[in-house]
Amino acid sequence: MDLEAVRTFVAVADAGQFQEAAADLSITQQAVSKRIAALEKDLDVRLFTRTARGARLTIDGQAFLPHARELLRVAARADASVRPGRRALRVDVVNRRIVTAGLLQDFYRMHPGIELDVVTLDADVDGAVAAVEAGTIDATFHAVPPQQHLPDAISTARVIDEPHEALVGPRHPLANARAITPGQLAGHRVWMPGLDARGEVAVYYDELATAFGITIDVVGPVFGNEALLAEIADSSDLATLVGEGSRYLWPDSYDLRRIPIRDPAPVYPMSLIWRDDNPHPALAALRDFLGSGRRDSPDTDVWTPTWERAAPR
Structure with missing residues (x-):
């Protein structure tokens, strides 16, 4: 399919007139007409109906438009893939509510001229x-266990040790505690519906639960964070675990409590993962930023998973 014809089709659809689209594309109106005619012949449909006010999309044109836009986006990404200095730095933060998203936002505040594409992949460390x-x-x-297979081109650097907090409602037995130990969560229902059962996340929470006798309940449909917070606010026995640097908002009436977990403080270790041969200049800036402001473990007794304790320092 002729991408220039597709680009012309989108320009006419946006402008509503062949003449205005021609001006936007810096070509003649005749060239616009020829490209649209060729595209219609290729697709064997009519894309526009000419009216006194310009050009109106037909039903087929309306159906084709979102796909045409996606074709142009794919083409742009393909071009950008070999021009790393001219495109946004694309970084997976895993979840927009956790510490990684906050760190990337801090990086952007320091480097507002750098274009970022912030994404959340549905993938474990392998993916x-x-x-x-x-x-x-x-x-x-991601957390990167030492046994994790890494291709030769891939490098990692540990950049975050994030402590946990317990999140409870005002009627929970632990609600007024200034800090708790992991063992104090034993016997309480720690509810984390939708907790990833794959990869390093599952291994971490399985070890945490076993080490301190904690019951982590992952059963139940996932209605989203807002529904989870509402349930915890209204419950006298539910708790959940959140990272110290995670960002959640709730109404004042919920009166939720974030309680630090100490002695030991469970920490989740996260690393930045990148390709050694990636020449994007913003990637080097991001690595420098994360290295200079690394969030280390708190100045207290900490607990890490066995695969992290076995890792060479």
């Missing part, structure tokens, strides 16, 4: 590494 290797993304944040 994220594969996406980095394939060039789908420039970097991602």
Whole structure:
């Protein structure tokens, strides 16, 4: 399919007139007409109906328009894939509510001239590494166990040790505690519906639950964070675990409490993952930023998963 014809079709659809589209594309109106005619012949449909006010999309034209836009986006991404200095740095933050998104926002505040494409991949560390290797993304944040297979081109650097907090409602037995130990969560229902059962996340929480006798309930449909917070606010026995740097908002009437977990403080270790041969200049700036402001473990006794304790320092 002729991409210039597709680009012309989108320009006419947006402008509503062949003449205005021609001006936008810096070509003649005759050239616009020829491109549209060729595209209609290729597709074997009519895309526009001419009216006194200009050009109106037919039903087929309306159906084709979103796909035409996607074709142009794909073409732009294909072009940008070999021009890393001219495109946005694409970074997977895993979840927009957790510490990684906050760190990337801090990076952008320091470097507002850098264009960022912030994404959230539905992938464990294996899928994220594969996406980095394939060039789908420039970097991602994940825990990287030492036994994790990494292709030769992939590098990692540990950049975050994030402590946990318990999130409870005002009627929960732990609601007024200034801090708790992991063992104090034993016997309480820690509800984390939709917790990823794959990869390093599942391994981490399985070890955490076993180490401190905590019951983590993952059963139940996932209605979203807002529904989860509402349930916890209204409950006298539900709690959940959140990262210290995660960002959640709720109405004042919920009176939810974020309680630090200490002695030991469970921390989730996260690394930045990237390709060594990625020449994007913003990637080097991001690595420098994360290295200079690394969030280390709190100055207290900490707990990490066994695969992290076994990792060389």
